[in-house]
Amino acid sequence: MNIKNLFNQLFEYKEEEEYEFILPNSSNNLPESKNNQAKQKIFPTLSVNIEYLKTKYNLLINSDVKIRKFVLPIQDKKVVAALLYIDGMVDEKTITNSVLQPLLLKNSITMQEQQNTNKPGRISIRNPKQPKINLENFIYNGLIPHNSISKETEFEEVIVKVNAGFCALFVDTIATAFCVETKGFEGRQVSEPITESIIRGPQEAFVENIRTNTSLLRKIINNENLVIEEIEVGKISKTKVAICYIQNIANDDLVGEVKYRINHLNIDYLLSSGQLEQLIKDNPSNTFPQNIATERPDRVSSYLLNGRVAIVVNGTPFVLVVPAVFIDFLSSAEDKNLNYHFTNFLKFIRAVALFFAIFLPGLYVAITNYHQELIPSELLFAIANAREAIPFPVIFEILIMEISFELIREAGLRVSSSFSTTIGIIGALILGDAAVSASIVSPILIIVVAFTGICGFAIPDFSLTSSIRIYRFFYIALGFFAGFLGIALGFFIHFILLTNLSSFGVSYFAPYIPFENLNENNGYIMKPVWKRERRSHFLNTKRPETAEKISMEWRKDVK
């Protein structure tokens, strides 16, 4: 081996082996046979179909899956049929009025009329050979007066629809099932937003039902270019996920990427948009939010109209919007409804709140331990005086308070609203009075922790606040170990990691890093509404302009 080869071997880049975690084999892990996975066609014999469905749905133990058998009189024959549905998922009135009644009553009336016309004494031309009717077409076209009906030939499709609230009609001698939409499960009504309340603006929020949510979007964006594509995610749960975008605005590559990521999720179940968010975000290990999650249809509509893509997950009242940049998490749904001067003032307040929410406790520890010269003399004396009776070091003191604050906050969120008031009072007493009286913490620290908490609440996005709550502890530790050197190190690493983030190909700090022309972008500072003429450049939309150069044309007419 020559030196060059040795050198190459030593320094050759070897790709990291993929980490694979395997659980020990368990007898409960049943291997999925390939035959089971193959799509089973519907049988022409009803009894066989029913047996198949009984096995599939474990009907011996499953109480809510119903099979209603009945006889369908067609011409002079009587055909056996069965209706499959899940109790609680369907509207029984719809089943009775739109499915069973037409099948049984209308059909029998038609038959009776036909028989009456054939009675003796009436002039009728009897057709010696009655033409054979196509039963499948006859049922589909003439017997079920419902707008949403489909013919399925495979069990898998039928089961998916029945699980979603359809009822399936199986008729003997036909290898086709008729799936009729009879959804009627109970759900929450559209109500006011809980986490994103605003003063001026619509007071509607998304609910758990995907169709209600998409209709809320349709109601606002009254345009045929709004596309709502549906994908099923989860091998077991088959959760419906709707991808919404405006076809003539959103970038095709962005839409393609969203679809690609969602289509390539190899999971058993998907229960919420929070779960999906973690599965599709670019850097899953970073705690900072990379997708917007909102419960406001007006906010989602605004993003859609700007060329972003919304993802609605069935069963979750929070809709995801991608791509997201950092400044989105400091924006509120209120911003666009207010005068831009006031909006910018609020945005400035939020930026200040963000700074203090992350750094204030860390800075307090750093300053009191290492950089006392920064504190004005009078204040320094006051702090020293307040801390005189405290037996603990600052770090211990602040950790006690921060953890107590987090505990009270968590407890307040998890209990019902009647208890949360009590918890608030207890918290205030512990934080505000008892701890000081017991000389556990100094009053100045209470101010620091309380101010940090308030700053955290001023940030509109819950995910961002949660992330900040974690990083705050790191900054406290760094401030304690090395003062501003530690804080600087923490900030540098933090920022390096954040600048490495991207959301669906868009830099996390766009349009500032990398810097783009702010005339072509909607930056953090909000322009007057008549100057918001362009969609964000970093979205590369098909329609870069949102308005004409002079949006207020009426002004031109004034002379």
Added chain:
Amino acid sequence: MINLIYIGVIGLIFVLCLNYLFQKFPNSDIIDISEFLGGKFLKIIMGIIFIIFFFLVSYITLTDFANMIKTIYFDKSPLIFVLLYFMVGIIVANFVGFKSIVRTICFVVPFTLVSIILALLAVYNEFSLDKFSPFFGHNMQTTFLNGLLNIFSLYIVTYYYFLMPLLKDSFSFKKITTISYIISWLLLFFTVVSILTIFPITNDTEPLNSLYLLSRRIELGDFLKSLDALFILLWLISIFCYLSVSIFMIHRIFRKLTNITDEKMITLSTTSIFFGLCLIPFNIAISRFMENTVYRYLIIGLIFIGCFTILLLANLKFKFKKGSSSHK
């Protein structure tokens, strides 16, 4: 003062010349150009020289700054404690990647610039124009001939030799180099002017960073005094950025010399070497000699003369080659 403007203009002309000379070599840095000119031998020689150069420059900057931090805030802690923080920053930054480092710099630079200007404005009442005198220098020779050696302070041009392959679009090279040079010169100008106008010339021997001493004099009313720590915080972040870029450059050159696939794999080893280098206890005389003589003449010799000559000769070779091929 005149000398500062003079070297600023000379530096700008130099940068414009670099722009012209690099036109023939899009997507190539000085290592590639050395290979083009003198084959692998010159490439390896230049690579090794630059690796040593970046190690030395980073060493001088870090030890200077770390010693200052230790003296001010950690007088009871060993230097290794302070150095470790910088090493952690460098390692993480280089693991994450160059793009993130550059983006962080984009964020930090405006704040650093503003902090220096603010420091300057905050002490404006202490300005004394007398300290500029003699305004035109002692004589022509000291201002324009000996003073030319001060061009070493514009060693930002070092990075221009490696910039081209890092750009998405080689046409923006001119714009980037010119703008960054002007920003760098402005930073230098404000710093020197503020120091000159406030401190007596004897302060030159002060071991602490002059800018830090300037920031100590900032007082905003009777309430806010000694705001130096805030400036230190900002400058610390700038030093993190600077060191990360320098170590990245070492990785990049090493990668070119050895053909390794990913420079991230040598991050730990490079930083360990750098850490070890910073821990070598040099006596004050050697440190001063390295800072004042080796550093200064290495920059002038390598960056302003050596590399420029290579670039010039490579251009001539390119022209000659092109001429001979078109002749055939």
